[in-house]
Amino acid sequence: MDMLVYLIPASLFMGGAGLAAFFWMLRSGQFDDPDGDANRILRTDYDDHPKE
Amino acid sequence: MSPRALPRPAVCPACTIPAPEIRPAEAVAPGNIVLSLPTIHCAGCISTVERGLNAVEGVRSARVNLSLKRVAIEAAPDITAQQLVKVVEGLGYEAHELDAALLSESRGDRIGRNLLMRLAVAGFAVMNVMLFSVAVWAGAEGSTRDLMHWFSALIALPAIAFAAQPFFANAWSALRARRLNMDVPISLAILLAAGMSLYETTQSGENAYFDAALSLTFFLLAGRYLDYRTRASARSAAQELAALEVNRAPRLIDGNEVITPVADLQVGDIVVVRPGSRVPVDGRVLTGESEIDRAFLTGESLPAYVGPDAELRAGEINLTGPLTMRVTARAQESTLQKVANLVALAESARNRYTSLADRAAAIYAPGVHLLALVAFVAWFAISGDLRLSINIAISVLIITCPCALGLAVPAATTAASGRLYRHGVLLKSGTALERLAEADTAVFDKTGTLTLGQPRLREGGGFSDDDLRLAAALAAHSTHPLAQALVQAAEARGIANDLPAVENASEHPGHGISAWLEGREIRLGRAAWLGLPPTETTATCLDRGDGRKVVFTFDDALRPGARELIDALRGLGLDIHMITGDTPAAARRVADALGIDKVTAGALPEDKVALLDNLSERGRKVLMVGDGLNDTAALARAHVSVSPASALDIARVASDIVVTGHDLSPVAEALRTARATRRRIKENFALAAAYNAVAIPLAVLGHATPLLAALAMSASSITVTLNSWRLR
Numbered sequence: 001m002d003m004l005v006y007l008i009p010a011s012l013f014m015g016g017a018g019l020a021a022f023f024w025m026l027r028s029g030q031f032d033d034p035d036g037d038a039n040r041i042l043r044t045d046y047d048d049h050p051k052e
Numbered sequence: 053m054s055p056r057a058l059p060r061p062a063v064c065p066a067c068t069i070p071a072p073e074i075r076p077a078e079a080v081a082p083g084n085i086v087l088s089l090p091t092i093h094c095a096g097c098i099s100t101v102e103r104g105l106n107a108v109e110g111v112r113s114a115r116v117n118l119s120l121k122r123v124a125i126e127a128a129p130d131i132t133a134q135q136l137v138k139v140v141e142g143l144g145y146e147a148h149e150l151d152a153a154l155l156s157e158s159r160g161d162r163i164g165r166n167l168l169m170r171l172a173v174a175g176f177a178v179m180n181v182m183l184f185s186v187a188v189w190a191g192a193e194g195s196t197r198d199l200m201h202w203f204s205a206l207i208a209l210p211a212i213a214f215a216a217q218p219f220f221a222n223a224w225s226a227l228r229a230r231r232l233n234m235d236v237p238i239s240l241a242i243l244l245a246a247g248m249s250l251y252e253t254t255q256s257g258e259n260a261y262f263d264a265a266l267s268l269t270f271f272l273l274a275g276r277y278l279d280y281r282t283r284a285s286a287r288s289a290a291q292e293l294a295a296l297e298v299n300r301a302p303r304l305i306d307g308n309e310v311i312t313p314v315a316d317l318q319v320g321d322i323v324v325v326r327p328g329s330r331v332p333v334d335g336r337v338l339t340g341e342s343e344i345d346r347a348f349l350t351g352e353s354l355p356a357y358v359g360p361d362a363e364l365r366a367g368e369i370n371l372t373g374p375l376t377m378r379v380t381a382r383a384q385e386s387t388l389q390k391v392a393n394l395v396a397l398a399e400s401a402r403n404r405y406t407s408l409a410d411r412a413a414a415i416y417a418p419g420v421h422l423l424a425l426v427a428f429v430a431w432f433a434i435s436g437d438l439r440l441s442i443n444i445a446i447s448v449l450i451i452t453c454p455c456a457l458g459l460a461v462p463a464a465t466t467a468a469s470g471r472l473y474r475h476g477v478l479l480k481s482g483t484a485l486e487r488l489a490e491a492d493t494a495v496f497d498k499t500g501t502l503t504l505g506q507p508r509l510r511e512g513g514g515f516s517d518d519d520l521r522l523a524a525a526l527a528a529h530s531t532h533p534l535a536q537a538l539v540q541a542a543e544a545r546g547i548a549n550d551l552p553a554v555e556n557a558s559e560h561p562g563h564g565i566s567a568w569l570e571g572r573e574i575r576l577g578r579a580a581w582l583g584l585p586p587t588e589t590t591a592t593c594l595d596r597g598d599g600r601k602v603v604f605t606f607d608d609a610l611r612p613g614a615r616e617l618i619d620a621l622r623g624l625g626l627d628i629h630m631i632t633g634d635t636p637a638a639a640r641r642v643a644d645a646l647g648i649d650k651v652t653a654g655a656l657p658e659d660k661v662a663l664l665d666n667l668s669e670r671g672r673k674v675l676m677v678g679d680g681l682n683d684t685a686a687l688a689r690a691h692v693s694v695s696p697a698s699a700l701d702i703a704r705v706a707s708d709i710v711v712t713g714h715d716l717s718p719v720a721e722a723l724r725t726a727r728a729t730r731r732r733i734k735e736n737f738a739l740a741a742a743y744n745a746v747a748i749p750l751a752v753l754g755h756a757t758p759l760l761a762a763l764a765m766s767a768s769s770i771t772v773t774l775n776s777w778r779l780r
Contacts, residue, residue, distance in 0.1 A: 008203060012180065019176045026165050026172075036118030039095040 085125040085133045086150040087140060092121055097145065104143045105136065122150065167277045170215040174270040177211030178263065182762075185263040189759050201253040201260045208262035209246060216242050216269045218276065234413040234461075237420060237454045242268055248446045259443070264450050264761040271769045272458045279462040279482075301325075301332035304376065314383050325375045327531060331368045335377035337361060341562035342373035343532070347499045347680065355533075357562050357578070367681050367700060372532050373561020407483045408733055409461040416457060424448045427752045440754075447756040451747045456768035460736035463776035468729040471780050476712040477722045484708035486733075487692040488726035490673045494621050495664065495686070497678035498632035498642050501696065503608035504714075507534055507590055509541035510605045515594075517547055519602045523594045525551040526565045526576040534592045535565070535576070537606055564592070572597030579603070589637060607641055611696075613717030618646045620720035624727075626675070631655050631663055633682055660686035677719065679703050694719055725779070732779055736772045743768040 025031065092101065098116045101123055105114035110128035117124065125136060133149040140147035184200040192200055216239070223239035226232060245265035252260050302309040304322040314332045317323065322338065325331055331344070343355040346368050355371055358364065364377055428445035432438065469479045479485060499505050515523075524542035527535035528551065542548040554574070557567035564577015575595040579587050582595045590606040618628060631652040632639050639653035652663060660678075664686050667674050676683070676690030679699030684706045687693040693707040696716060704710050711718055747764045750756055 004199070011183070012207070015176055015180055019172060022172050023169060026168060031165075031168070033117040033119045036098060036116060039098060039118055042095040043099050 085127060085131070085136060087123050087125070087133065087136060088148045088150050089116070089121050089123055089140065089145055090148075091146045092116065092118065100143050101140060101145060104139055108136065108139055111136075164277075164280055167218070167273065167280055170218070171270070171273045171277050173211050174215040174266060174273050177207050177215070178266040178270045180207050181263045181266055185758065185762070188260075197258075198253070198256050201249075201262075204260060204262040205250055205253050208266055209250070212242060212246050212265060212269060215273060219269075219272065231410075232414050232417045234409050234416075234454070234458050237413065237417045237449075238268070238272060238458055240421075241265075241449050241452075241454050244446045245450045248443065252443070255439075259447075259758055261447070261450055261758050261761060264758060264765060267762065267765055268450075268455050271455050271765070275459045275462045275466075278466045281466075317379050317383060319379055319382060321379045323377055323379060325364070325370045325377060327370055327372055327374060329370060331364045331366055331370065331377070333366050333379050333383050334381040335364050335379045337364060338376045338378050340373050340375040341560075342375050343371045343562055345369040345371055345533070347505050359562065372530070372559065407461070408486055408730070412457065412460070412737055416454075420449060420452050420454075423452075423748065423752070431754070444751070444754050444756075447761070448748065448751040451751045451756050451761050451764055452744050455765050456740035456743060456772045457737070459769055459772050459776075460740060461733055463773050464729050464732040464736060464779060467776045467779040468725050468732075472718075472722055472725055475718045475721050476715075477718050478710045478712065479708070480710065481708045484692060485726040485729050487673070487708065488675065488723055489730040491626065491675035491692055491723065493627040493629065493667055493672040494675045494677065495629045495631060495660075495667070495690070496648075497660075497680060497683045498630060498634055498639060499608065500679040500698065501677055501683075501716075502611055502614045502630065502642055502646065504611050505698075506609055507537045507606035508609040509537050510607050515602045515604060517545065519594060519596070520545065520604075521547050521551055522569070522574065522596060523576055523592075523602070523604060524548060525554045525569075526557060526567055526574065526594075529557040529567070530559055530565050534590070534604075534606060538576075538592070538604065569597070589635075608638070610642070610645060611714065611716050613715035615646055616717045617720050618648065620717070621723065624720070624723055626723075627672070629663070629667075631660050631686075633657075657682040657685055661689050664689045675723075676707075677716075678707075694722075728779060732776055735775055739771050739775060740768055743771075 030037075089097075089101065092098070098118060101116055102114050105111050105123065105125060108127075108131070110131045112126040112128070114123055114125045116122070123140075127136070137147045137149060181204045184204045187200050188197055219235045219239045219242065222233065223235040226236055242265050245261040245268070249260040249262050249265070252258075300311050301314050301317065302324045303312040303317065304310075304324060309324060312321075317333050323332060323335065327342065337358055337360050339360060341357075341359045344358050344364070345355050346365075358375070364375075366383070424445040427448050428441045431441040431444050435441065465479075465482060465485055468485055472479060496502050520538070520542055524539050524547075527538040530536075539548065542551070552569055554567035554569045557565060559565050560577065560581075562578075563581040564575055566573055566575045566577075568574070574597040575582060576592060579585065579591065579593050582593045582601060584593050584601060584603070587593075587603065587605070590608075592604050592606075594602045594604065596602065622628060627650075628648050629650040629652070630639065630643055630646075630648045633655055634653060636653040639651050643649070643651045652659070655663070660683060664674055664676065668691070673691040676687050676693040677695070678684075678687050678693070679695050680703060681700055683695075684700075684703050687695065687703060687706040692709070694709045694711060695703045695707040696714075697704075697710060697712045698714075699707075699710075709719075709722060711722075743764055747756075747760070750760065
């Protein structure tokens with residue numbers, strides 16, 4: 001049971017990191033155009049940088 | 053973020069009807085241009101459009117949004133939208149300018165993002181707490197169980213405080229208005245579950261319901277987000293329709309035309325109204341003669357002649373000659389705005405509608421709270437154990453599944469509006485479907501609704517092919533709708549290719565066209581201009597120059613699907629009325645063609661409202677379908693209202709449902725779907741009640757456990773969602 005001392009914080013940290021990443025993605029507008037993004041990977045010309 | 057800016061819940065959607073208003077032009081950075089691209093659909097389209105636009109000198113960036121079918125362009129201030137529309141059309145795609153200020157994308161996105169963020173927090177928390185709960189269910193004892201409960205509390209309490217805010221805010225505002233909505237029992241269940249679990253944790257108790265409180269929050273937020281998404285897509289489509297009418301007018305300053313936002317026009321300004329464009333504000337003609345189409349305002353299908361000093365009202369369409377006018381009222385004080393005020397008044401009456409969800413909440417909430425109270429009192433009387441009695445009362449509240457009840461309405465309306473969206477029907481109000489399902493009478497406007505508002509030459513009117521050929525030769529020189537109809541009629545008869553070659557054709561605005569053929573002057577135009585008696589119906593006359601005069605009469609073409617719609621509605625048991633501002637003769641022709649026997653002609657806007665009031669006093673639930681300014685008050689007054697996409701902006705604002713496309717027949721489909729939706733919602737309530745019938749006795753007898761609560765909640769939510777999905 002001593003393992004829990006490490007495992008619980010570790011799982012919380014990883015989940016929290018995922019949550020923080022999701023927040024960042026949401027704020028930077030990466031969910032604004034799901035259809036467009038799905039199609040953009042199929043084109044031949046390369047996006048140099050994401051939408052600002 | 054203030055609670056006011058939170059998304060409105062599905063259970064009180066009537067509040068989301070926007071107040072009609074003429075928006076002041078918002079400050080948009082010059083050079084920010086948004087174009088609507090209705091035909092783009094693939095990766096190739098994105099590349100073509102973006103590459104084409106980026107190649108234009110002065111365009112800094114162009115980004116296509118395929119989900120919204122739009123392109124946002126940043127360009128130098130001297131680049132106009134018209135130039136870019138031409139570029140895109142040159143690439144082979146349809147493009148329309150959108151009013152960037154009107155779209156106000158950022159606001160809508162913020163609400164959606166906010167909900168999504170809360171959903172993510174609730175999802176993260178519920179998964180982690182579930183892990184700890186599984187350990188407890190698996191048989192963790194003593195200090196290990198306490199540790200698990202403390203960790204659960206550590207995650208659950210802040211997560212609930214953040215994620216469940218929309219429910220708390222709505223419940224609070226309902227309570228302040230002394231009403232009960234679905235959010236009241238939901239908030240109470242979440243808060244009590246969290247509070248009781250925290251207390252149990254401090255007392256090393258056996259049962260903690262953190263996972264139940266969180267999964268309740270998560271499921272309900274998911275329902276609410278779905279609901280928001282469907283409504284947002286309908287709203288952005290409706291917004292796009294409004295934004296297509298870019299509100300600017302050419303204003304004359306020292307003889308130069310300056311494009312000015314309509315909201316900035318002042319009394320006394322001089323404005324140019326070109327043929328084919330709409331009169332921007334109320335005013336008086338200074339120079340020029342023309343004919344104007346007042347159908348939107350009055351429902352008359354006959355164009356009216358105007359000359360200097362004639363009154364013009366906002367929304368009328370100039371047909372033949374260019375006019376200059378002096379503004380007599382600012383946009384905010386124009387006739388249009390007066391109608392808008394009337395609409396606001398009528399709408400406040402409709403907002404009193406109680407949705408099915410609110411009615412269910414009004415039965416459910418007191419029932420459940422009473423049951424919990426009874427359980428508490430009974431257990432306390434029997435056992436005398438306060439803590440046990442409170443625990444049992446709270447587990448009754450948690451286990452009665454407000455989850456399924458909260459999902460019952462949004463899940464069904466989301467599935468239904470998705471289905472209608474694909475049929476080209478946009479729902480603007482959340483209760484629109486419920487109200488549509490109740491409709492038992494349909495009232496139609498004629499001009500522009502049952503008909504297209506475009507004239508069509510009536511056959512067999514005593515004219516020969518030769519007459520038509522000559523008339524079409526003249527008409528080809530004009531954009532007047534009657535002239536266009538003559539050309540179309542000639543094309544339909546296959547005689548448009550060998551038109552006589554007329555010379556020196558000139559248009560006399562407000563009167564007609566004259567030209568020369570073989571040394572004779574021939575004229576096509578109004579009866580009075582040719583010295584003929586005035587005609588009763590829409591007509592234009594031809595003077596052949598050889599002494600013979602021919603009258604061409606027109607009627608209004610029926611809208612495609614009008615016949616099918618009327619038949620379908622009658623089949624669904626609706627009583628059909630038609631009311632129009634047009635003449636009795638014109639009204640009768642359309643009514644006969646469609647088989648409508650209850651007809652009112654020559655009606656003023658007030659008469660339309662009076663008819664609706666009269667019907668509703670007799671207990672009828674009226675579905676109003678109309679498109680014009682003269683219908684707007686009636687649209688707002690009706691139990692539920694529909695307008696076609698071609699309707700005036702303000703009519704669309706006043707109606708609950710907008711049908712995109714020319715065809716009206718999807719309205720019947722909407723009615724069928726609405727009735728199916730109401731059935732599903734009732735089934736959903738029945739399903740939720742069935743779960744409760746099993747769960748409540750267990751909870752009241754004190755056998756409820758967190759595991760049972762989790763199972764009941766998930767199972768009932770999933771059944772309700774699946775049942776709703778059958779609507780798609």
